[in-house]
Amino acid sequence: ETGVTQSPTHLIKTRGQQVTLRCSSQSGHNTVSWYQQALGQGPQFIFQYYREEENGRGNFPPRFSGLQFPNYSSELNVNALELDDSALYLCASSLAIRALEETQYFGPGTRLLVL
Amino acid sequence: DQQVKQNSPSLSVQEGRISILNCDYTNSMFDYFLWYKKYPAEGPTFLISISSIKDKNEDGRFTVFLNKSAKHLSLHIVPSQPGDSAVYFCAASGGSGGYQKVTFGTGTKLQVIP
Numbered sequence: 001e002t003g004v005t006q007s008p009t010h011l012i013k014t015r016g017q018q019v020t021l022r023c024s025s026q027s028g029h030n031t032v033s034w035y036q037q038a039l040g041q042g043p044q045f046i047f048q049y050y051r052e053e054e055n056g057r058g059n060f061p062p063r064f065s066g067l068q069f070p071n072y073s074s075e076l077n078v079n080a081l082e083l084d085d086s087a088l089y090l091c092a093s094s095l096a097i098r099a100l101e102e103t104q105y106f107g108p109g110t111r112l113l114v115l
Numbered sequence: 116d117q118q119v120k121q122n123s124p125s126l127s128v129q130e131g132r133i134s135i136l137n138c139d140y141t142n143s144m145f146d147y148f149l150w151y152k153k154y155p156a157e158g159p160t161f162l163i164s165i166s167s168i169k170d171k172n173e174d175g176r177f178t179v180f181l182n183k184s185a186k187h188l189s190l191h192i193v194p195s196q197p198g199d200s201a202v203y204f205c206a207a208s209g210g211s212g213g214y215q216k217v218t219f220g221t222g223t224k225l226q227v228i229p
Contacts, residue, residue, distance in 0.1 A: 106158030
């Protein structure tokens with residue numbers, strides 16, 4: 001039990017639609033990262049938010065966007081969904097922006113299927 | 116470009132024996148390495164880590180070895196227990212300009228046979 005929750009657990013959308021995934025971090029964790037895990041792959045870094053601002057991004061297009069709120073919750077928004085967006089989406093929270101010793105705590109993920 | 120590679124997708128080990136999971140990386144800017152364990156329907160759970168200034172870190176039954184010259188790390192589990200059966204991800208961070216970007220490998224599924 002990491003204290004990080006995600007909703008919904010599963011979601012089905014059609015190509016071209018928009019989706020919002022939600023994450024609730026551990027209390028006090030000011031950093032949240034989002035990852036995409038395709039089938040048979042490891043998690044791929046999407047972006048990271050620190051104190052409500054994006055401070056790092058992986059190789060994902062701008063239609064992937066996020067928000068972080070003062071109450072330790074955050075959102076991942078994906079516009080114009082494509083079939084390849086089907087994956088498990090994980091959020092991870094941690095205390096610090098770049099303390100190497102700070103562990104990231106992962107939620108159970110949201111499984112998105114795009115038809 | 117797969118910067119963190121786990122070339123063995125699966126591994127079976129008898130209970131009580133040693134499990135050795137291997138990982139290779141290509142990015143010389145990585146300076147911190149982690150192992151995560153993942154059970155089905157759960158997110159990855161941090162297991163053990165090692166800084167690039169060390170070559171070994173031990174935590175109970177788990178030991179991680181780092182060979183910087185070979186850009187290789189390994190996770191040893193001794194003795195292996197059935198509860199260790201899970202997918203293990205090798206991960207690395209560093210050189211990302213001040214934020215905690217973690218690059219994961221593709222995972223190794225460990226099965227410990229009772």
